[in-house]
Amino acid sequence: MRALVFHGPGSIAVHDRPDPEPGPGEVLLRITATGICGSDVHGYTGENGRRHPDQVMGHETVAVVAGGDLAGTGLAVGDVVTVNPVLGCLACPACDAGEEQTCPDRRVIGVDPAISSAFADLMVVRARNVVPLAAGIAEERGALVEPLAVGYHAARRGGCGPRDAVLVLGGGPIGQACVLAAHRLGAERVVVSEPHPKRAALVASLGAEVLDPAEVVAGSAAALGAAPTLVLDAVGSSATVRDACAASARGARIVLVGMNEQELTVPAYAISTAERQLIGAFCYSREEFASTARWVAEADDRVDRLIDGRVPWDGAAAAFADLASGASDASKILIRPAR
Ligand SMILES: NC(=O)c1ccc[n+]([C@@H]2O[C@H](COP(=O)([O-])OP(=O)(O)OC[C@H]3O[C@@H](n4cnc5c(N)ncnc54)[C@H](O)[C@@H]3O)[C@@H](O)[C@H]2O)c1
Numbered sequence: 001m002r003a004l005v006f007h008g009p010g011s012i013a014v015h016d017r018p019d020p021e022p023g024p025g026e027v028l029l030r031i032t033a034t035g036i037c038g039s040d041v042h043g044y045t046g047e048n049g050r051r052h053p054d055q056v057m058g059h060e061t062v063a064v065v066a067g068g069d070l071a072g073t074g075l076a077v078g079d080v081v082t083v084n085p086v087l088g089c090l091a092c093p094a095c096d097a098g099e100e101q102t103c104p105d106r107r108v109i110g111v112d113p114a115i116s117s118a119f120a121d122l123m124v125v126r127a128r129n130v131v132p133l134a135a136g137i138a139e140e141r142g143a144l145v146e147p148l149a150v151g152y153h154a155a156r157r158g159g160c161g162p163r164d165a166v167l168v169l170g171g172g173p174i175g176q177a178c179v180l181a182a183h184r185l186g187a188e189r190v191v192v193s194e195p196h197p198k199r200a201a202l203v204a205s206l207g208a209e210v211l212d213p214a215e216v217v218a219g220s221a222a223a224l225g226a227a228p229t230l231v232l233d234a235v236g237s238s239a240t241v242r243d244a245c246a247a248s249a250r251g252a253r254i255v256l257v258g259m260n261e262q263e264l265t266v267p268a269y270a271i272s273t274a275e276r277q278l279i280g281a282f283c284y285s286r287e288e289f290a291s292t293a294r295w296v297a298e299a300d301d302r303v304d305r306l307i308d309g310r311v312p313w314d315g316a317a318a319a320f321a322d323l324a325s326g327a328s329d330a331s332k333i334l335i336r337p338a339r
């Protein structure tokens with residue numbers, strides 16, 4: 001098979017690799033499309049140290065079942081599926097609760113170099129992480145389930161509901177997923193802070209008003225009709241946490257889903273004296289991923305706007321280089337192995 005192999009900072013290329021062999025309890029998948037995640041690009045540049053030379057990345061995928069240990073799984077060859085990339089240990093309290101994202105021994109497909117991953121023609125994955133998609137679904141939507149589930153979990157962590165006035169900080173793929181999740185959970189009033197004009201236009205097409213970050217503190221209450229009661233920070237920097245505190249109502253919930261900075265300076269008195277809550281969010285629970293896979297099949301065509309480009313194998317390395325250098329300002333790009 002062909003696979004996109006990361007050699008080290010700034011270097012990635014398509015190579016022939018042995019076909020993966022499904023073991024007991026594993027399913028063989030033929031990949032249809034896999035999204036490039038910001039974390040893949042930061043791994044490619046070497047910035048986040050979370051990717052390793054000679055590894056194959058890829059964790060936002062849609063695929064077709066091609067074989068493996070299918071007995072008792074309910075899966076059949078030819079089924080269109082996505083993959084929950086969070087592999088819990090299945091033996092701890094977090095895994096028992098379906099919260100594999102907080103399992104201390106979790107491994108993540110596309111991050112752990114030892115695990116078969118999705119920038120490849122074929123991958124193997126344990127059957128319980130294969131999530132079927134509704135028959136007739138627009139296939140590429142399957143590759144959006146993972147980032148959409150990140151936004152859904154963030155909104156749920158913040159207790160998002162119809163009465164909330166929601167501010168989303170950052171209009172990248174995760175911010176876009178947060179907008180759709182807030183709508184999905186019944187919040188009609190959503191405003192987004194995003195400086196980049198092309199990203200702002202994409203976010204506006206999802207039905208949210210967009211403000212420049214310089215306007216967000218003064219402008220979000222006017223845009224929403226009330227100060228935000230829920231902030232979804234899809235950047236995760238000291239600047240955005242400061243904006244979240246300065247713009248939001250007393251008692252607001254601020255969800256930190258963005259991970260741009262490892263250490264933050266937080267305006268402590270704005271949290272203590274106005275009793276705001278700062279809430280962490282990482283990935284999604286097993287059920288949130290599965291329910292997002294069901295939801296995406298029925299969602300309106302706004303979800304399709306999240307896909308900002310497609311490349312075949314011979315465009316994959318250039319897509320990484322252009323995203324990393326800033327030569328491309330595309331949002332979500334899918335790599336589509338040609339048949
Ligand atoms: N917690 C999780 O489980 C999880 C999962 C996936 C991604 N992430 C993290 O979420 C973050 C967002 O991911 P993404 O793929 O959307 O990234 P991205 O870099 O594509 O998008 C970030 C957006 O924020 C905008 N931005 C930058 N500074 C801003 C500011 N001060 N105010 C408002 N907007 C600003 C940028 O213009 C950009 O459009 C990243 O840090 C990523 O690592 C976290």
Ligand SMILES: [Zn+2]
Pocket residue numbers: 037038039059060146147
């Ligand atoms: Zn991702």
Ligand SMILES: [Zn+2]
Pocket residue numbers: 088089090091092093094095100103104105106
């Ligand atoms: Zn566990």
